[in-house]
Amino acid sequence: MTAAPEAGAGAAAAALQGTPLSATLSLVMSQCCRKIKDTVQKLASDHKDIHSSVSRVGKAIDRNFDSEVCGVVSDAVWDSREKQQQILQMAIVEHLYQQGMLSVAEELCQESTLNVDLDFKQPFLELNRILEALHKHDLGPALEWAISHRQRLLELNSSLEFKLHRLYFIHLLAGGPDKQLEALSYARHFQPFARLHQREIQVMMGSLVYLRLGLEKSPYCHLLDTSHWAEICETFTRDACSLLGLSVESPLSVSFASGCVALPVLMNIKAVIEQRQCTGVWSHKDELPIEIELGMKCWYHSVFACPILRQQTSDSNPPIKLICGHVISRDALNKLINGGKLKCPYCPMEQNPADGKRIIF
Numbered sequence: 001m002t003a004a005p006e007a008g009a010g011a012a013a014a015a016l017q018g019t020p021l022s023a024t025l026s027l028v029m030s031q032c033c034r035k036i037k038d039t040v041q042k043l044a045s046d047h048k049d050i051h052s053s054v055s056r057v058g059k060a061i062d063r064n065f066d067s068e069v070c071g072v073v074s075d076a077v078w079d080s081r082e083k084q085q086q087i088l089q090m091a092i093v094e095h096l097y098q099q100g101m102l103s104v105a106e107e108l109c110q111e112s113t114l115n116v117d118l119d120f121k122q123p124f125l126e127l128n129r130i131l132e133a134l135h136k137h138d139l140g141p142a143l144e145w146a147i148s149h150r151q152r153l154l155e156l157n158s159s160l161e162f163k164l165h166r167l168y169f170i171h172l173l174a175g176g177p178d179k180q181l182e183a184l185s186y187a188r189h190f191q192p193f194a195r196l197h198q199r200e201i202q203v204m205m206g207s208l209v210y211l212r213l214g215l216e217k218s219p220y221c222h223l224l225d226t227s228h229w230a231e232i233c234e235t236f237t238r239d240a241c242s243l244l245g246l247s248v249e250s251p252l253s254v255s256f257a258s259g260c261v262a263l264p265v266l267m268n269i270k271a272v273i274e275q276r277q278c279t280g281v282w283s284h285k286d287e288l289p290i291e292i293e294l295g296m297k298c299w300y301h302s303v304f305a306c307p308i309l310r311q312q313t314s315d316s317n318p319p320i321k322l323i324c325g326h327v328i329s330r331d332a333l334n335k336l337i338n339g340g341k342l343k344c345p346y347c348p349m350e351q352n353p354a355d356g357k358r359i360i361f
């Protein structure tokens, strides 16, 4: 059919010259016309489909986005607009680096004239380089990294290096009997982990018996499971982040996920506060008017609620340990002072209020 457009063009030229069309030419012409009509129709219907889904996205945003959402944000947050904007941009850039979208991060830095120094970028660049290799089933860079950080990984109770060696060993086993000698000599890498991972090492040694038969037909076929690769990526990200002092998830995505849970609750409580006309209840300072459960995933550190005032302690009202060992908040302590003396509300030992010590969780 590739000749059809040429024939069509020729036919058009012939028609222009006033020559009557031959039967073949007029057949080609009508075929061409039909083809063009079909294509145009298909394009139009495709476009209609895309348009209807795009317009649905817009409607879904309108439906789900509550314009009242700004009401729960304190205006004070935007007091120094420029500085806040820079903090927000920095959080976005950090998120992009963490996600491995390096070029997008660079572009944003340039457009927002944000100055990110190399020391900040370096850990993300390194992590991404190693993870990319792991995704391609290349263990080299990860092994190199794990060996050079062996001592610190052991302090973190990490079995990353062992898992990497194990995966490399399995990769050799998958090569069949030809790789037997190489696999045996590689097994010496397990020596430092013999005590901690004895059982796993035994399993790997046992699998050698089936090398000739083929590992996939042996009771050890689970060693070839591809899930080990997903697991190693996860282990590497978790342990490397913790070693480098980075969070596994970017602060931006954690805040976003928490916001999705917290915002509807906050908007409800705001409506209740306004209805009851007790607007002073929520000062927007550093605490929320109610406690919002974000789930175990968002538990990062212990919190202390004062047993006297039933308030969560904060920097301005920290927990204080009395000399008898009981802990109350500073606000409660100040309220309990009577004539320069403090009587513990629990034991009740009398003491000097200045002897109380601040506790940091």
Ligand SMILES: [Zn+2]
Pocket: 322, 324, 325, 326, 344, 345, 346, 347, 348, 349
């Ligand atoms: Zn006490």
